[in-house]
Amino acid sequence: MSRRVRVTDTTLRDGSHPMRHRYLPEQVEAIVRGLDGGGVPVIEVSHGDGLGGSSLQYGMSATSELELIERARRVAQRARIAVLLLPGVGTRRDLAAAVEHGAQAVRIATHCTEADISEQHFAVAAELGLDAIGFLMMAHMLAPDVLAEQAALMASYGASCVYIVDSAGAMVPDDVRRRVEAILPRVPAVGFHAHNNLGLAIGNTVAAVETGAAQIDGCLRGLGAGAGNAATELLAAVLDRMDVESGLDVFSLSDAAEHVVKPVMPFQPFPDRESLTIGYAGVYSTFLLHAKRHGKRLGIDPREILIELGRRRAVAGQEDWIVDVALELASAATQR
Amino acid sequence: MREQVKVAVLGTGNIGTDLLFKLRRRPSLEVAMFAGVDPASTGIARATALCVPTSTDGIDAILADDEIVVVFDASSAKAHRRHAPLLEDAGKLTVDLTPAAIGPLVVPAVNLDEHLDAPNVNLITCGGQATVPIVRALHEVAPLRYAEMVSTISSASAGPGTRQNIDEFTYTTARALERVGGAAHGKAIIILNPADPPILMANTVMAIPESPDVDEEAIRDAVNRMVAGVADYVPGYRLKAPVSLDEQETPWGRMPVIIVLLQVEGAGEFLPKYAGNLDIMTSAAARVGELMALGAARHEAAS
Numbered sequence: 001m002s003r004r005v006r007v008t009d010t011t012l013r014d015g016s017h018p019m020r021h022r023y024l025p026e027q028v029e030a031i032v033r034g035l036d037g038g039g040v041p042v043i044e045v046s047h048g049d050g051l052g053g054s055s056l057q058y059g060m061s062a063t064s065e066l067e068l069i070e071r072a073r074r075v076a077q078r079a080r081i082a083v084l085l086l087p088g089v090g091t092r093r094d095l096a097a098a099v100e101h102g103a104q105a106v107r108i109a110t111h112c113t114e115a116d117i118s119e120q121h122f123a124v125a126a127e128l129g130l131d132a133i134g135f136l137m138m139a140h141m142l143a144p145d146v147l148a149e150q151a152a153l154m155a156s157y158g159a160s161c162v163y164i165v166d167s168a169g170a171m172v173p174d175d176v177r178r179r180v181e182a183i184l185p186r187v188p189a190v191g192f193h194a195h196n197n198l199g200l201a202i203g204n205t206v207a208a209v210e211t212g213a214a215q216i217d218g219c220l221r222g223l224g225a226g227a228g229n230a231a232t233e234l235l236a237a238v239l240d241r242m243d244v245e246s247g248l249d250v251f252s253l254s255d256a257a258e259h260v261v262k263p264v265m266p267f268q269p270f271p272d273r274e275s276l277t278i279g280y281a282g283v284y285s286t287f288l289l290h291a292k293r294h295g296k297r298l299g300i301d302p303r304e305i306l307i308e309l310g311r312r313r314a315v316a317g318q319e320d321w322i323v324d325v326a327l328e329l330a331s332a333a334t335q336r
Numbered sequence: 337m338r339e340q341v342k343v344a345v346l347g348t349g350n351i352g353t354d355l356l357f358k359l360r361r362r363p364s365l366e367v368a369m370f371a372g373v374d375p376a377s378t379g380i381a382r383a384t385a386l387c388v389p390t391s392t393d394g395i396d397a398i399l400a401d402d403e404i405v406v407v408f409d410a411s412s413a414k415a416h417r418r419h420a421p422l423l424e425d426a427g428k429l430t431v432d433l434t435p436a437a438i439g440p441l442v443v444p445a446v447n448l449d450e451h452l453d454a455p456n457v458n459l460i461t462c463g464g465q466a467t468v469p470i471v472r473a474l475h476e477v478a479p480l481r482y483a484e485m486v487s488t489i490s491s492a493s494a495g496p497g498t499r500q501n502i503d504e505f506t507y508t509t510a511r512a513l514e515r516v517g518g519a520a521h522g523k524a525i526i527i528l529n530p531a532d533p534p535i536l537m538a539n540t541v542m543a544i545p546e547s548p549d550v551d552e553e554a555i556r557d558a559v560n561r562m563v564a565g566v567a568d569y570v571p572g573y574r575l576k577a578p579v580s581l582d583e584q585e586t587p588w589g590r591m592p593v594i595i596v597l598l599q600v601e602g603a604g605e606f607l608p609k610y611a612g613n614l615d616i617m618t619s620a621a622a623r624v625g626e627l628m629a630l631g632a633a634r635h636e637a638a639s
Contacts, residue, residue, distance in 0.1 A: 020585070022585075055484055055523055055525065056482075056484050056542035056544070056584060056586075056593055057484065057486050057525055057540075057542065059584070059585075060584065060585060060586050060587060062585075087502050087503070088502055088505075088506070088525060088526040088527055088528070089525050091503040091506050091507070092503055093503075093507075111527075111528065111529075111530065113491060113530040114491060114499075114528050114530065116496075116499050116500075117494075117499045117502050117528065119499075119500060120500060120501070120502070120503065121503075297582070312531065312535075313529070313530075313531040314529070315527065315528075315529050315530070316527075317525070317527045318488060318527055318529070320486050320488075320538075320540035320542075320595075320597070321488075321538075323540070323580070323582075323595055323597065324538075324540075324576060324577060324597050327577045327578075327580060327597070328577070331577075
């Protein structure tokens, strides 16, 4: 009997990081057309750090995310439009505005130990009639049984599915399997979001699906933070080979990857020395470009910054610590 | 010796208890009542051990004492909305530590003078107390088009009130960056970090000036002066690194970005040192309440 998984494409959210939050409305429309035509059931559109993420901390959006959400909704014929919300960055007002502009589902993300800050947002999502999915970020930092407790909290707030989010791309397949197994009995459905910093985005996603994950994430060309995510067009082919139903069409998605996304990408995310360091040190994938920028500005090897951030156990969203660490390393270098 | 002014603390949780410890160090103040509604509160037990009068009748115990001049409300936003009119009708001055924000938003180092006569003042949020003064200092030397703050607090110091109302932190703090700090537009972000041992409260201010020509030296001087002003009543408040200048793409083109990294270490008397977020609130409250009490006493003497 063949199984079924739901793939959410996040080229227009996680891909906002390598795009430096400068997606244009026409690019969004073209990408949504490609994804929709390729059978992707859910398309996530938001600033890379979620609703309200446009900031000096994360990078300011060139076009308001609300406009991008509205364009995406207008173009999508079958796919549903989802948004990301990080409590502490975005608020329930941002969520209500996104719904007015066409959002139909929300993924509510917290650091993996802080699920209880999302209760009010799940309640508002229910009032707004949204499918609400939990997103436990940096999940490699927490043991499977403790992670399961946090997942159960999100389920109790109303999450229809809880994602294990490997924000740092630090997991190996066994880490994924143990976490999926631990959470499975505690939530309605398990999801998995991969990063390719150790070259394992597809391998880890396969491990999650084999262990029972019902939802997984991808980006065309893997366009996402760090070394990128699992490539949606690759997932289409791999799932087909695994005899798992996804509704994805390999050829139309690989066309969209080649002809729509590749021409607008500023670079092809790859496990280069900095991205590999992110996976190895277990730090948030979006730190990549910020660490490179401040490293260059202050004459520091970005890898040193990333390793130090890992040592300090920085969590998602702490981009200001990159400045702090870079200034400290620069000052130490002058004193030497 | 001048007569002490009677004050009361409403709310016997961590904030109320820490505030009690701080108020007892102020020679001009006498804590005449420490009141809450939870008979099992460890705060009540501690206050009793310090020989401070306590009650579990909540606000009624405070309203019953005409001699109480200033009331510190450290209960909850919901409770404060009920307390505020009762306290005002009873002629008491109120320092609101909840996010209810009924009275004017106050930061001691910035605008307390303007509101010493107000019957009810609000202390914004912990992040607001840490960052609004810096925004104001910057705004005075380089008028700000946009100001943003990021507070990172240790998970261990974030109680259920903060966790269930994280949006209120964002709304109130952003509004204070504009109304009290002076920036044309404000944005607030809060992050909880679970590292063990817990991290000290960290705050970052990032601001875009109206004009791309900024006088770095004037900015550094203004920030240093303001940090000293806040540290006068929050001893653990300090710059984490010298003020730095960056550049970013913004909706107004490529603009200079002023970055100020701050840290708050708690006094470590009742609450642990990492809980700088709670310490800065109770330290600010003690300063505001003391000045309000002294003002009321002067007023009394003159009339």
